Amino acid sequence: MSDFRLGDVIDDHCIKCRRITNHAIVSLVNSAPAKVRCRTCYHDHDYRHEQAPPSKKDLKKQELFNEVLASAVPAPVDGGDLVDAAHAEESSKSKKAKARSKKA
């Protein structure tokens, strides 16, 4: 499977043809196809692993989805708040300890 060679014909999605077509490997990186050329329209492009690129419509949908997620999830608590909380707890404990030591 990893034995690709330049000129090998593999399937990939061509954005110009807008479908899976035969592609010849024109560039290999780590013995994996990096660039391919559509055998139908001769368009060179990065190997897409037969995945169609997301359409503008899909990108817009994803953007909206992320916005919804961002508004639904509460802002993450940053480390500073956690440290402050720990300090507050510690100081209240030490106050109690002092109070106790006064009584005793």
Ligand SMILES: [Zn+2]
């Ligand atoms: Zn093509």
